[in-house]
Amino acid sequence: MDEEGRRVFRFFNEIGIINQLAGAIFAARLPDGLHVSHFALLNHLVRLGDEKTPLALASAFQVPKTTMTHTLAVLEKRAAIRLAPHPSDGRSKIVFLTDAGCKLHADAIASMADPIRKITDDLGDGTISDLIPQLEKIRAYLDQNRGI
Amino acid sequence: MDEEGRRVFRFFNEIGIINQLAGAIFAARLPDGLHVSHFALLNHLVRLGDEKTPLALASAFQVPKTTMTHTLAVLEKRAAIRLAPHPSDGRSKIVFLTDAGCKLHADAIASMADPIRKITDDLGDGTISDLIPQLEKIRAYLDQNRGI
């Protein structure tokens, strides 16, 4: 692997560490038994809309169908989502976000406000947010080149 | 949460997705049953030196001690590491990287060369590596501010 290759490898290493550290910060704040993966799904439904099929969600998160089945079962047990049969495809289902799920998401977001504020205060506006465009570009590339 | 707060949240969101997508790419290339967490530990020992205690490693990866016990047990069973009693503290142990572990790490790195090369070729030199300094800064900050 050449010089630039090692740098790219290093980049993903840093990404992994940041993800780990940030995940620990957020996980500690999540309401009672809510797991990061559960919150991530709620966040997805709130941001990009619900009424998705389980398979579409599994694909969006790049996880096996079985994992999504499990995550959806947990959230349904908490009444954060509702699973309805697909209107035109008998094999499939549709995921609906419930009011309780919306509230759970809002509570989770609120619980993260403090650490987020501290991080922005300490690092200064822009230190983090200036990187978003480049990261979006990389994310979009990786997303369009799965199974590389 | 204010405007900048939402951007920071978004940043960590992008980080998480990139980590997920990159992890999937690398996991698919790892030698037989090697898990990403196992490789991460090998990588740490190679990059920053071995002869660490299990607790120090658990702390470095921000995982519970029990998780590290498990990971070390797996790598020891594969003879990639060796656990020796701590010379001055009877409660503790020292982790040594074996030759086999070094080779396993080298093999894993080599197996990732292809996707890394494709990524650099497609995105262009610098697109990724230019971000490293800022990410290092953010990582160092989060590292020094655990339990925020």
Add this chain to the structure above:
DNA sequence: TGCATTTAGTTCGACATCGCATTACTTAGT
């Protein structure tokens, strides 16, 4: 229409992660 193939979701079994309690040892205070 009839039947093979593909697709959505689940079940099951294996391994990873992690909190809690326990054991062994060290350190601090007296």
Add this chain to the structure above:
DNA sequence: ACTAAGTAATGCGATGTCGAACTAAATGCA
């Protein structure tokens, strides 16, 4: 020296992740 408190690692149980096999339904094609 003795005891109490703190610390390193582990055993156990619950939950998360995920691959292989399965079921039911849709699709393709003769």
